[in-house]
Amino acid sequence: MQALETILSCRQNKELKTGDNNAKESRFQQNRGVMMANKQKPARKNASVPSENSVPAPLPLDPSLEVNLQELGKRIGQSSDVVFRRFTNESLSSLALAFVYIDGLVNADVVNQTVLQPLLETVTLKSESITATDAFRMIKDQILPIGGVKEGKTLEALLSMLFDGYTLILFDGLQMALAADTSGWEKRSVNEPTSQGVIRGPKEGFTESLRTGTSMLRRRLKTSDLRIEEYKIGQRTQTGVALVYLDGIASEQVLKEVRRRLNAIHTDSILESNYIEEFIQDGGLTPFPTIQNTERPDAMAGGILEGQIGIIIDGTPFALLAPSTFFNFFQSSEDYYQRYDISSFLRLIRYGAFFVSMLLPALYIAVTTFHQEMLPTTLLVSLAAQREGVPLPALAEALLMELTFDVLREAGVRMPRTIGPAISIVGALVLGQAAVQAGLVSAAMVIVVSFTAISNFVIPSLAIANSIRLIRFVMMFIAATLGLFGIMSFLMVLLIHMAGLRSFGVPYLSPVAPMVPRYLKDILIRVPLWSMTMRPKTNLGKETRRQGPDQKPKPAEGKNSQESGQPKPQGEDPA
C-alpha cells in the first residue's frame, strides 16, 4: 500500500512540474522569432524535463529606467562586453534615455552614426518638453535612420534582441523600449566550399551566417514564392533556423511535418546542422541518412526547386535538405553544369563506386574463401601464390587493412595541414608497400582496400559514404561466415530496410521502388535538361511543369523565325 502511495504522489509531483513547464514553454515560444508564420502551438510529448531548465519567466519592463538597467545588469552579470550608456536629452524629453549594446556584436560605426548622432542632433529641433510616449514614437518613426527598429515590452524580448546585435534604447517612464538593428560582427567572408568542390559551377559556399545564407538563396530564386520561415531553437543557444521553400511547389504535408518536428525539438543547444538532423530525421536507428546536407547554395536552390525544403542553421555553413531519397545522395550539383552524357556516365560510376565501396572487401573474402571456382584459374593461382606466406586468414587480413585505412583517414583529417603530405607518404608507402614486402598482407588485399577507399570518395555525399563505411564491416563478417549467400542475405536485409524507410513520408527508394518509370530521368542517368519537362512528384504530392514542352534546340524554321524577329535580351529593359 505504502509503495503505491509513493508512486501516486510521485506522479502528482511530476504532473505539477509538467504543468509548470508547459507554462514556461508557452512563454518561451512567444519569444521565438517575430517572422514566424503559421506558427503552431508546440506539442509537448516528453513529460519529464530535467530540473535544470533555466528559462526565466518573462519580466515586463519597469517604468523606471534605473530599475530596468539594474535588472539587465543583473541578468547579464558583469560581462565586460556589454555597454550601458546613459544619455539625457533635455530638449527631447526630460526623461532619461539609455543605450545598451554588446560590443563586438554591433558595428560601432553604425551605432555612432545612426543611433547616437541623430538623437544628439535633434537637440536643436524641438525645445518643448514632450511626453515619453511622444518621444518614443518620434524617435522610432522619424529620427532613427535604420531599417530594423523593433519594440520590446519584456526584458526577455529585449535581451534576445540584444544578443542578436541590436542596440536597445530604454526610456524612463515607459514600459516599452526600442531596439535598433545595428548588428555587425566579424564574419568569415564567402569562400569556396571546402567539402563539395566542383570544376564548373558557382564557387561560393554558405557561411556561418544565417542571413548570408538566406540572401544567397534569394539571389538565386527571385520569386515571390520563396518563403523563409525563421525559428529560434535551443534554449541556451537560441540558434536561428530558417526553413526555406517554394510556396506551391513544396508539399504542404511535408512542410507541416517538418514544422511539427522542428517545434518539437526541446534542447539546450543547436551548434551544427547535425543537431537538427538527428532530432528530425526518420528511421531512428537506420544507418542511412534521410536528410541531405550541403554547403552549396546552388545545390540547395536546385533542391528547393524540386520541392525539397531547405533548412539553414545559423552558425554552420552546412544546410539541410529534406525530404531526401536514396538517389538524391548520388546527385551532385555539377551533374547539371556539365553535358548530360558525361553526367550520366559519372552517375553510373558513382553507383558502381557505391557498390564497390560497400561490397568489394566482402566479395574478396567470399570469393577467396568460399567460391574459388568463380575466379579464372590464372588469377586464382596468382592470388594463392600471394597468400602463400601470409599468416592471417583473409578476414583478419581485410579487417586489419580496413582499420588501418580508417586510422589513416582520421589522422589525415586531424593532422595539421603542414604535415598532411607526410602522412600520406607514410600511409601509402610505408604501410602499404612495407606490409606487403614483410609478408603481413597480400598485395591483392592492398589493392582491394585502396580501391574500396578511393571508391568511397567518389560518392558526392559524405553522409551516405560514411554510412556504408560501417556497413562494409558487417558485410565482411557475414561474408567470412556464409560466403556469397551471407552477402545476399544481408543485402536483402538492407534492401528491405531501405524499402520500408521513409523520409518525411516519401519512400526512401522512390522513384525506383515503387517504380515510376517516367521519373527515372534523373536517377540512374541524367537526361538532357530539355527533356525533363515535369517535376517528379516524388516529394511533392503533385506533378508540376518546369520546362516548356518542346525545348529541344533545333534550327529555326525559316519563315517563322523571321516573323517573330529578334527577341530582346531580357536584361536590357530600362525599367
Place this chain on the structure above:
Amino acid sequence: MNIHKKILIPLLCLPLLSTLLTGCWDARELSELGITSGSAYDWENNQWKATYQVINPSSGSSGMGGSTGGSTSSPPFVTFTVKGRTIMEAIEKTNLTSTREMFFSHSRITVLGESVAKHGINQLIDMFLRKQDARETVYVFITKGEAGNILDQLMQLSKNQGAGVQLMIEQESRLISYYPGVQMFELAMALSSESGSAVLPEILLTGTEIMDETTETGRTDLKTRLALGRLGVLKGDQLMGWLSQKQAFGLSFMTDKIKTATIAFSSKPKSGDKPDASYILQKSKTIVHPKWEQDHYVIDIDIKGSGVLSEVGSVMDLNDRTSITEMEHSIEQQVLELVNNSWKEIRTLGADVTGFAVRIHRSDRKRFKQIKKAKNWDSTFQEIEIRPHVSMKIERTGLSNKSFESVHEK
C-alpha cells in the same frame, strides 16, 4: 519498457552472432587448397587408380607474392597417385599424403586410361555430375597406356599443364577440326542420347621418356611432348575402338563440327593423285537428312563449304575458271573419300557416333519408336546407307595469281 526491449534484443542476438563468427563451416583459405588442374584415372587390380595434378602456386613467375620463397626450380605442379575401391575413396586418400585439400573446380582436363575405358566410365561420369565442386566442363581425353603418366609430363610455354592441354584441344578444333574437344557434360549427353555412343580424343606422349623434371624443360626440343592422337570410340560406357585422324576428320564433316580445316589435294587430278596443293576451308555446313527407303535408312549428307587456296605446287593459271573448277572437284573428291572412309570404319565399330539415331528420332519418330521397341537399332544402323554430297568452293586464291611453279616453266 521500450528501452529495455531495445537493449535486450541486441543482447540476445549477441550469442547468435558469436556462433556465426566461430563457425566458418565452408570457408577454406586459399593456402589450404590444392588446386587441381587435371586428373587421370586408371583401372588396376580391380581398383581405381587416380592421379591428380595439383598446381604449385609459389612456382609462379611473379615474385610479388607475400613470400618469394618458391624457387624457380620448384615444379609448376605436383602429382599424387592414389588407389581406392571407389573414386571418392581414392580422392579422400590423397589427404593421407597431401598437405592440401583437393579442390576440383579448376580442373581442366581428365584423362582416362584405356583400362578405365574398357572397364566402363559410368561411375566416373556420375561422380562428375554429382559432386558439388566437380566441373562438368573439363575436357576428357583417352590415352593408350597409363593415364597417370600424361599428367607427369611438363609442358613448355604453359606452366599449368591442364590449361595447356585445354588450349591445345581448343586450338585443334578451331584450326584444323580433326575432332572437337569433348567436355564432360557433352560426353554424358552423347552417352545418354538415343545413339548411346561418344568419341574421345586421344592424348599421348610422343616419346618414351617422361619429362617430369623442371631442369629438363630448359631445352628447346623436348624429347617427349604431349600430343593429340586418334579418336577413341565409346559405346555404352566402353571403348570400342579407334578412328584414325583422317577418319576422325571425316566424322567431323559428317557431324558438322568443322570450323576451319586445311585440306591437301592434288591440283591436277588427271595427271596424278599426289596431293600438291592446300585449301583452307573457312566455312562448312553439313545437313544430315535421313529417309526410309524400303528396308533401310538412307542418310543424305549435304556438305557445303567455301574457303581459300593457300598453296599450289603445280603449273597453274588461277585466273582460269576451268582450273579452279577442276581443283574444286578434286577437293570434293578428297572430302568424299574422307567421309566414306570414316563411315566404313564407324560401321565396323558399330557405334553410332554420327548421331544418326538422334536424327532419325527427330525426323521420323514413329518408326524410331518401333525400332527402339524391337531393340534392333544396332542392325538398323549396320544397314544404313549414306549418300554424301559435297560441294566445295574456292572463293579466293590468295595474294598471287599464278603459281610459282609456272615461273619455272618459262
Place this chain on the structure above:
Amino acid sequence: MNGKVGTTQAAMLIVNTILPTATVVLPVIISNYAEQDAPLAILLSTFFGLLIAALVGSTVSRINGAPFLTWVGEKSSPVIGTVLGLLMLQFYLDNTSTILREFVNFLKDNVLVNTPISILCTLILLITIYMVRQGLEAIARVNSLVILLFVFFVPLYLFGLSNEMNVHQLLPMFDHSLAELTLASITPTTWMSEVAVLLFLAPYLKDPKRARIIGWSGLIVVALIMMFSLITTLMVFGPDFIKLSTYPGFTAASIVHLGRFIEKLDILFISYWVMSIYLKFSIFLFATVECFKQTFRVGSSRPFIGALGLLILLECLYTWQSTEKLNLYNKEGRFLVFFLFNVLVPLGAIGLDRFKKGKPKQKGWET
C-alpha cells in the same frame, strides 16, 4: 505502415510467389514425363493456372479487399470461418516450411555443404521475419527491384550459352501422348495454383477488383520465364541429360562462359535465386501470419510472427528431414492438398457468395 500495393507490383509479387521454387523443382519432374515436349506441358499447366487465377481473382473481387476468412465467417457462420481458418493455417504452415526446406536443401547441395541446417534455417527465418515486419509494401518494392534484375541476368545467361545451344534438341515435338503431357503438367499446375495466395494479400491491394488481371499477368510472366529456362536448358542438354540433373537450370548456368575468363557463373545465378526465394518465403510467411490473424481475429500480428516462425522452423527441421519425403510430397501429395485449398476454397467462396446473393431479401448486402 500499412501501405497498399499497386497492381503492377502485385503481379510481380505473384511472379515471385511461384517462380523461385518452380525453377528448381519443376524441370526434373516435367522432363521426366514429357522430355522434349516439356514446353507443351508448361503451356498446358499455364492454361489450368489461368483458370485457377480467374477463380481466385473473381473471389477476391467479390470480397473486395475484405479479409477473406472474416468474410467467410460473416457470410456463413463464425464456426465455419474458424474451422476453415485453422485448416488453411495448417496448410500455409506446411507450405511455408516446405519452401524453407527446399531453400535450405538447395543451399546445402550447391553452396554451403558443411554449414549446419539449423543455422541456415534460423538465419533465413530471422531475416524473413524482419521482412514480414516491414510489411507487404516493402516486400513488394524489393520484389519489383529483384524482378528488374532479370534485365541483367537473362542476357548474360543467353549470351553465355549461345554457343552451346542447339535448336534441334527440341525435336521431335508432340512425341508424347496427351496422357503423359497431362501427367507432366499436374505438378506445374499445383505450382501455378499458388496464385491463391492472393486471397490473403487482398486486403493490401490498392485495387482488389483487378485481382484477376494481377493473377493472370503474374502467371503469364511465370509461364514465359519457365518456358525460357526449360527451352534453353533443353537446347543445351537435350531431353535425356536433363533427367539426370537435380537442378538443370543451374547446371546450365555453370556452363555459361564468356571467353575463357568468366566461367562457372552458377554462383552468380544462385545468389540471384537466393534473393528471389527470400521474397517467396516472406510472401508465404506473410500469408501465414495473415491467415493466423484472420482466424484468431487478433488486431496486430506482430507479436505472433516470431512464434509462427518458430513453428515453421521446427516443422522444417523435423518433418521434412529427408529429401525423398519432400520429393514424394512434391510429386504426389501436393496436388491433392493444393487442389483442395487453392481451387476448392475459392470455388466454395464463390458458391457461398452466389448462394447468399440468390436470396438477397434474407440478409441483403451488408458491407
